[in-house]
Amino acid sequence: MTDLAGNTSDNRTLRVALLGAGAVGSQVARILIEHADELSDRAGAHLELSGIAVRDVDAKRDVDLPRELFTTDAETLIVGSDIVIELMGGIEPARGNLLTALQSGADVVTANKALLATHGTELFEAADQVGASVYYEAAAAGAIPIIRPLRDSLAGDRVVRLMGIVNGTTNYILDRMDSEGADFSEVLADAQRLGYAEADPTADVEGYDAAQKAAILASLAFHTTVPLEAVHREGITEITPAMIDEARAAGFVIKLLAVCERIDVDGSESISVRVYPALVARTHPLASVHGANNAVFVEAEAAGSLMFYGAGAGGVQTASAVLGDVVSAARRHIAGGVGVGESTRANLPTVPIGHVITRYQITLEVADQAGVLATVAGILSDGGVSVATVVQTSSEDEPTARLIIGTHRAADQALSDTVAALAASDVVDRVVSVLRVEGE
Numbered sequence: 001m002t003d004l005a006g007n008t009s010d011n012r013t014l015r016v017a018l019l020g021a022g023a024v025g026s027q028v029a030r031i032l033i034e035h036a037d038e039l040s041d042r043a044g045a046h047l048e049l050s051g052i053a054v055r056d057v058d059a060k061r062d063v064d065l066p067r068e069l070f071t072t073d074a075e076t077l078i079v080g081s082d083i084v085i086e087l088m089g090g091i092e093p094a095r096g097n098l099l100t101a102l103q104s105g106a107d108v109v110t111a112n113k114a115l116l117a118t119h120g121t122e123l124f125e126a127a128d129q130v131g132a133s134v135y136y137e138a139a140a141a142g143a144i145p146i147i148r149p150l151r152d153s154l155a156g157d158r159v160v161r162l163m164g165i166v167n168g169t170t171n172y173i174l175d176r177m178d179s180e181g182a183d184f185s186e187v188l189a190d191a192q193r194l195g196y197a198e199a200d201p202t203a204d205v206e207g208y209d210a211a212q213k214a215a216i217l218a219s220l221a222f223h224t225t226v227p228l229e230a231v232h233r234e235g236i237t238e239i240t241p242a243m244i245d246e247a248r249a250a251g252f253v254i255k256l257l258a259v260c261e262r263i264d265v266d267g268s269e270s271i272s273v274r275v276y277p278a279l280v281a282r283t284h285p286l287a288s289v290h291g292a293n294n295a296v297f298v299e300a301e302a303a304g305s306l307m308f309y310g311a312g313a314g315g316v317q318t319a320s321a322v323l324g325d326v327v328s329a330a331r332r333h334i335a336g337g338v339g340v341g342e343s344t345r346a347n348l349p350t351v352p353i354g355h356v357i358t359r360y361q362i363t364l365e366v367a368d369q370a371g372v373l374a375t376v377a378g379i380l381s382d383g384g385v386s387v388a389t390v391v392q393t394s395s396e397d398e399p400t401a402r403l404i405i406g407t408h409r410a411a412d413q414a415l416s417d418t419v420a421a422l423a424a425s426d427v428v429d430r431v432v433s434v435l436r437v438e439g440e
Ligand code: NAP
Pocket: 019, 020, 021, 022, 023, 024, 025, 053, 054, 055, 056, 057, 059, 074, 086, 087, 088, 089, 090, 092, 093, 111, 112, 113, 114, 138, 139, 142, 312, 313, 314, 315, 318
């Protein structure tokens, strides 16, 4: 490529600043150094790692990196860079650093889902103002290419629904509970020992991490800004081995899903974005996602069903997605022109969970006596929830029986009102669980 001054892109050098050298950053730095020639060939310019900003320049790193690259002065490193890669995590100073980078004309690459889900619009607007780009392939589902397919490959189609297993820790826990009949807390402790879960697992097991990714994916899929507060979120801490057994008996597996879909509310097009543990048919492609892997299942009007599968985390795996972005950023930088802005023109409203329509499986502990089934059926019918299947289990030693009720499709609000009525009824001792069915 030759620019107007007659310089060929091959002899251009782009300065790449790296912020953070932890699990992902240290691998990005290693690959940038080890594969410098190959990456430069693909980028069309020499990529020079100009420095690495960290908190502690003397900290031990996962890989050996030249000591002279390290600095604690991120702002000085950023100014004069062509590409800034942010792999520190958290909101500040990452947000301020990226705004400085964009304002000084750099393209930015980040894997920071927490930042994008809360301040994405601010960053995209700052990029638009200077014609730069924000690349974030690694921010949702790690190594799996899903941002580019949604942003580019499917830009001519209409995504109808997207269902993702986007948190490896919870998939690991639920998968082991399913295959071994193990208890939640037992598997969580194991996951922490093996490094699959953090010492404080709240962000994963309560669904916060998945909700951030759902906000990012839904924004892209539906060309709409989805604020994090609009994402309905439930975690997996209440899932018991008994619930997993009942799911299996009915042909399901329990997965923590991020579901983003178009829905019709009173004749106007809206979207729903939600994260919760759901029943998935064992024949659905998402049921075969085991261990800490991630997958995103996309349904589009013209393309039909597509499945993206792979490693959702891990330092070196995530580095792959980051470096893909670095090559794209370098190509754009050389080509010049305006960066790829975010398309949010559809501007669809994100509706509360009460509008969502799915099937449910309700498990009740009821008095083991005549007439109970009729009373329960009456409450469900009064609430506008129609019954598809009922399985009753009782034992001679117990005064109570279990009713496992599969419903037809109903609105979430109608279902939760009906469950409240069941809980208040004399014949119901306890509502054991209520799970939604997804992927039908
Ligand atoms: P990490 O291991 O905790 O590393 C964070 C790095 O940032 C460290 O090198 C740290 O410096 C540096 N840092 C933190 N605060 C800083 C500050 N105020 N100033 C300068 N440097 C600072 O994090 P990570 O796991 O690599 O994750 C990085 C990003 O990638 C996060 O946004 C994360 O959500 C995202 N991500 C990670 C994965 C994964 O598998 N790990 C997957 C997908 C996305 P010191 O080393 O000196 O403390």
